[in-house]
Amino acid sequence: MKLDQSKHISSKYKQLDDKDLVRFYRQNGDEQAFSELMNRHQTKIYSYIYSMVGSAGIADDIFQETFTKVITKMDDTYNEQGKWIAWVMRIAHNATIDYLRKQKRFVDVSSNYDKESNTDFYDRLPDEDLVSAQEQLENDEAKSSLMKHISELPEEQRQVVMLRHYYEMPFKEIAELTDVSINTALGRMRYALINLRKLFDKEKEKEENNYAERG
Amino acid sequence: MRKEDNDCIRYLMKEMDPSEELLMERAMMSDENLLIEVESMRQTYSKLDGLPHVEPPSHIQQSVLKQASEHAAKKRKTHTPFIPAFKYAVAATLALTITAGGAWFYLGGEGEEVKPSASAETPVQSVSTQNSALLFGQNIQTASAKAPKVEPWVDRNDILHFEDQFNNQQNISAYESILERSTQKLQLIEQPIFDFRPVKPIQLTGSAKN
Numbered sequence: 001m002k003l004d005q006s007k008h009i010s011s012k013y014k015q016l017d018d019k020d021l022v023r024f025y026r027q028n029g030d031e032q033a034f035s036e037l038m039n040r041h042q043t044k045i046y047s048y049i050y051s052m053v054g055s056a057g058i059a060d061d062i063f064q065e066t067f068t069k070v071i072t073k074m075d076d077t078y079n080e081q082g083k084w085i086a087w088v089m090r091i092a093h094n095a096t097i098d099y100l101r102k103q104k105r106f107v108d109v110s111s112n113y114d115k116e117s118n119t120d121f122y123d124r125l126p127d128e129d130l131v132s133a134q135e136q137l138e139n140d141e142a143k144s145s146l147m148k149h150i151s152e153l154p155e156e157q158r159q160v161v162m163l164r165h166y167y168e169m170p171f172k173e174i175a176e177l178t179d180v181s182i183n184t185a186l187g188r189m190r191y192a193l194i195n196l197r198k199l200f201d202k203e204k205e206k207e208e209n210n211y212a213e214r215g
Numbered sequence: 216m217r218k219e220d221n222d223c224i225r226y227l228m229k230e231m232d233p234s235e236e237l238l239m240e241r242a243m244m245s246d247e248n249l250l251i252e253v254e255s256m257r258q259t260y261s262k263l264d265g266l267p268h269v270e271p272p273s274h275i276q277q278s279v280l281k282q283a284s285e286h287a288a289k290k291r292k293t294h295t296p297f298i299p300a301f302k303y304a305v306a307a308t309l310a311l312t313i314t315a316g317g318a319w320f321y322l323g324g325e326g327e328e329v330k331p332s333a334s335a336e337t338p339v340q341s342v343s344t345q346n347s348a349l350l351f352g353q354n355i356q357t358a359s360a361k362a363p364k365v366e367p368w369v370d371r372n373d374i375l376h377f378e379d380q381f382n383n384q385q386n387i388s389a390y391e392s393i394l395e396r397s398t399q400k401l402q403l404i405e406q407p408i409f410d411f412r413p414v415k416p417i418q419l420t421g422s423a424k425n
Contacts, residue, residue: 029287035280046271060275067279071286146265164228165263171230186221189228190256197259 018084026074038067041085044166045092051162052096054151062099066092089167090177093159100155149199157192160185223253227260368401370394 013021013036024033045066050059069091078087150158159178163169169177175185225231226239243250 025283025287029291031280031284031287034283034287038276038279042276043268043270047267047269050269051266056272060272063271064275064278068282071279071283075290146262147267150266161263162266165266166268171225171228183221186224190221190224193224193256193259196262197255200259200262 022074022078022084037084041088045088048089048162048166049092049096051147051150051166052158053099058099062092062095066095069095085167086169086173086177089163089169093163093177097159145203149196149203152199153192153195157188157195160188161192164189223249223256226253227256366403367398369398 010032013032016024016033016036018037018040021030021033021037024030025037042063046059046063049062049066050056053059053062066088070088073091078084150161153161156178160174163174163177164171171182171185171189175182178185180188222231222235222239226236231239243253
C-alpha cells in the first residue's frame, strides 16, 4: 500500500530526482516532496529492516526511529552531494545493527510468529489475487525456505546479501557502509552464496529422503 | 582470500570493466571448474529474487509524515521571512553607524596630529602651523592659556631670509631684534580649535644663505 497522501502528490514531484525533492523539503518544508521520497524508498528500507530483525513490531520501531533521525538530522548531517537514499540506508542499517547487537542473537525470520500483531512474516506480504491458492502456498513455502536459509547466515553475510538485494548497492558503498574493504564485502557475498547453496542442497536432499521414505 | 576468488562475484554482479569481463569469460571457457562455480553461484543468487518486499504499516507511514510535517512547520516558524521595512531600518542603522564611526575616526586623527612636539616637526610643518596660528591668533590664545610651557621657534634652516633688505650692520641688528620679538609670540599648539576646518599648509621657500 502506498501512502494515502500519494493521491495528492502532484505529478511534477514524481518526475523529480531525489536530490531535488530533498532540496524542496529542506528549503521550503515541502511536505509533498517528502511524501514522494517516502513513496519511493519506504518499501526497500522497511523490507531490509524486517528481513534483518524478523519481527514486525521491532521493524516498525526501527523504521520510525530511522525516519525520526532522517527528519531531524537532514538539515545538519546530510550532504546534498551524496545520494539521499544511501544516507538514509546508513541510518537504517546502523539502527538495525544496534538492535541486533543489543539482542546478541540472530532471529529466525521464517518461524517468527509476531506476538504483538499475532501475525508472521508472510501475513504482511501483499495479496496476490491472480495466483491460485496452491501456487500461493508453494510460493510461500519457497519464500519461507529462502528466508529460513538467509536467517541462518552469519550477520555480516546477511547484511551484504540484503543491501545488495534491496538496494542494488555497489560493493564499494556496501564496503563503506559496513566499514570493511571491498574485497571483504565481495568475500562475504561469495561465502553467503556458497553457504546458501549448501543449505538448499541439504534441504533438497532431505526432501528426497522424505519422498523415498513415503514411496 | 585471494583477489581472484572474488572475481566470480564481481562478474556475477556486473562490477567488472568490459575488458575484465572479456578476460573472465575467456578464463571460464578454458577452466571448466570456474565455469561451474560461476553458474552455480548465479543459480543461487537468482533464488534471492524470491525475497519479499514488505511495506511499513499505514499508521507508521502516517506517523512519519506527520512528524515530517510538524518539523517543516517548526522550521518555517523559526525562519520567518525578512520584512522589507526591516531591511530599510537595518540599512539606515548601518549607514548611520558607518557615518558616525567615520566622523569619530576623522576627528580623533586630526586631534592627534597636533600633539607631536615642535622639535619633531619638519621646518615646513612648523612654519605652516605657526602661520596658521597667526591667522587664528584669537583662538590660539584661548588654547595657549592652558599650555604650561612655550618654546620660541627658531629658523634653524634659514627659511626666512631677508638679506637684501638688511645690508648694513645696524639694519641686521634691527632685523634680528624684530625676528626675536616676533618669535617670542609664537606658541606651541596643544588643543587647536580651528582644526575642524581643513587647513592647507603654507610652504615658505627661500634660497640658502651663501
